[in-house]
Amino acid sequence: MTVSIRVAVxxxxxxLAERVALLLAETADIExxxxxxxxxxxxxxGRGMIEIVTDVGTLAAVLSPHVDREIFTAALRLVAAGxxxxxxxxxxxxxxxxxxxxxxxxxxxxxxxxxxxxxxxxRELGISPNTAxxxxxxxxxxxxxxxxxxxxxxAMRRGLVLI
Amino acid sequence: MTILSQFSDAFAxxxxxxxxxVVAIDAGGRQAASGLLWGPGLVVTADEALVDEQRxxxxxxxxxxxxxxxAGRDPSTDIAxxxxxxxxxxxxxxxxxxxTRPGELAIAVxxxxxxxxASVGIVKEASGSWHSSMGGLIDQRITLDLDLDRCAHGGAVxxxxxxxxxxxxFAPRRQALVIPAATVTRVTERLAASGTVGRGxxxxxxHPVRVGENRTGVMVMQLDETGPAARSGIRMGDVxxxxxxxxxxxxxxxLRRLGPDAVGTxxxxxxxxxxxxxxxxxxxxxxxxx
Numbered sequence: 050m051t052v053s054i055r056v057a058v059x060x061x062x063x064x065l066a067e068r069v070a071l072l073l074a075e076t077a078d079i080e081x082x083x084x085x086x087x088x089x090x091x092x093x094x095g096r097g098m099i100e101i102v103t104d105v106g107t108l109a110a111v112l113s114p115h116v117d118r119e120i121f122t123a124a125l126r127l128v129a130a131g132x133x134x135x136x137x138x139x140x141x142x143x144x145x146x147x148x149x150x151x152x153x154x155x156x157x158x159x160x161x162x163x164x165x166x167x168x169x170x171x172r173e174l175g176i177s178p179n180t181a182x183x184x185x186x187x188x189x190x191x192x193x194x195x196x197x198x199x200x201x202x203x204a205m206r207r208g209l210v211l212i
Numbered sequence: 213m214t215i216l217s218q219f220s221d222a223f224a225x226x227x228x229x230x231x232x233x234v235v236a237i238d239a240g241g242r243q244a245a246s247g248l249l250w251g252p253g254l255v256v257t258a259d260e261a262l263v264d265e266q267r268x269x270x271x272x273x274x275x276x277x278x279x280x281x282x283a284g285r286d287p288s289t290d291i292a293x294x295x296x297x298x299x300x301x302x303x304x305x306x307x308x309x310x311x312t313r314p315g316e317l318a319i320a321v322x323x324x325x326x327x328x329x330a331s332v333g334i335v336k337e338a339s340g341s342w343h344s345s346m347g348g349l350i351d352q353r354i355t356l357d358l359d360l361d362r363c364a365h366g367g368a369v370x371x372x373x374x375x376x377x378x379x380x381x382f383a384p385r386r387q388a389l390v391i392p393a394a395t396v397t398r399v400t401e402r403l404a405a406s407g408t409v410g411r412g413x414x415x416x417x418x419h420p421v422r423v424g425e426n427r428t429g430v431m432v433m434q435l436d437e438t439g440p441a442a443r444s445g446i447r448m449g450d451v452x453x454x455x456x457x458x459x460x461x462x463x464x465x466x467l468r469r470l471g472p473d474a475v476g477t478x479x480x481x482x483x484x485x486x487x488x489x490x491x492x493x494x495x496x497x498x499x500x501x502x
Contacts (some may be wrong), residue, residue, distance in 0.1 A: 105422035106419075106422065162499075163501050196260070199265050199287075211417050211434060
C-alpha cells in the first residue's frame, strides 16, 4: 500500500526546479500538485538551499541542492509524517531570532530598516556612534547577515520589522 | 599573425580598455568588491558585495588610492553607489549593450588589490524583466556561464563589442548573474539624487498560517496604527489570503510585491476576519526613511 504525499514545488530558480523535478520523478508515493492542494511545499531559501515547508508554513527541513534522491524522498516522507529535521546552517540561525535580539537591538533593527546610518542610529537612541556600531554588528551576527541590507531582508521575512 | 593570436590580442585589448574604468573597493583591509567609475566622482557596485562599512578605500585604475563614502544603496536591485573623495581619472562613459542574447560572449572585468581580474564565458540565459526577492524591478534576467572571481563581484560584464552588459553579481549557488546596464542607469540616477530608493510600505508584520484544509495565508501580527494597512481597515489577526486575486503563500510573496514600484499603487486584498471573508482596498505607502 502506498500513502500519497502531495507536494507543491515553488522554486524560482530554473536550475534548482529542474533538479528537484528529477529527484521527484519515479517516486510511487509522492505526487506533485498545485500549491493549494499540497501537504508540503518545496521552495528555496534564496541562497540555493532547498527548503521543505509544511502546509502551516513551518520550515521543516533545509537540504543541500546536491542531496541525493534517497535522502530527499526520505526527508519528504519524514516531514509528511510530522517530523522537523532541519539543521540550521551556521549563517542562518534558528527561528528564535526575535527572542535573541535584545530590546535595544530590536530598536536598532527598526532603525536599520528605515535606512539609518550608524550616526543616525546613535543620534536617535542617544548613544555614542561606537555603541551604535557595536549594536549593529551584534544584530548582523545574530541574524547571520552579510551586511545591513541583508539584515533588513532577513528581518522582514521573519516578521521582526514592519513591512 | 594567426587568427588565434589576433583573437587573443582583441580580448586583451578589450579587457585593458574596460579596466580603465574598473576599480577595486577595499574596506578595512578586506577586499570587498570591484566597482565601475560612473560619472564624475561616483563608483557603482553590487550592494551584496559590500561589507558593512560606511567608508571605503578605492584603488583607481591609474594606481592611486582614494577614500570613498557610501552615497546610497538600493538592496532591492542590489546596487550601491560610492562617492569618491578624490578626483577620478577622466574616462569615457560605458555604452550600455542592447538586446543581450543567450550564447553571446561575455567578458567579466574586475580589479583586485593587485590588478585586473578577467574571465570569459557566454550569456547562459537572457529573458524578460523580473522582480528580486525584495521587489526590485530588474530589467532583464541575465545569467552567465562564466566562472566569476569573488574579487570581480560588482565589476563589469562586457560584450565582444566592448559594450556594458551590466554589473557582475552572484545568484544563489555562486552562479554569475548580471544586473543589467539599464537597471544600473535608472537606479544610480535616483541614488545620486537622494541616496535612497523608496520601498513599498504597508505597515504590518506577517506570519504564514494555514487556512482551512489546504490553503495558506499570512496573518497580521503587528500593525502600524497610522500606516497604510491600518488606514485601509485591516486589523490585527486578519489573514491575507489573496493579493489582487492572486493567492498569498507566505511573507516572501508579499515582500516581492512591496518593491519601489509598488509605492502609491492600490491593491485588492482578500482577507479572512474571524473566519469570515472580508475585503480591503490597500494603498501602498512608502517606507519611512531617515
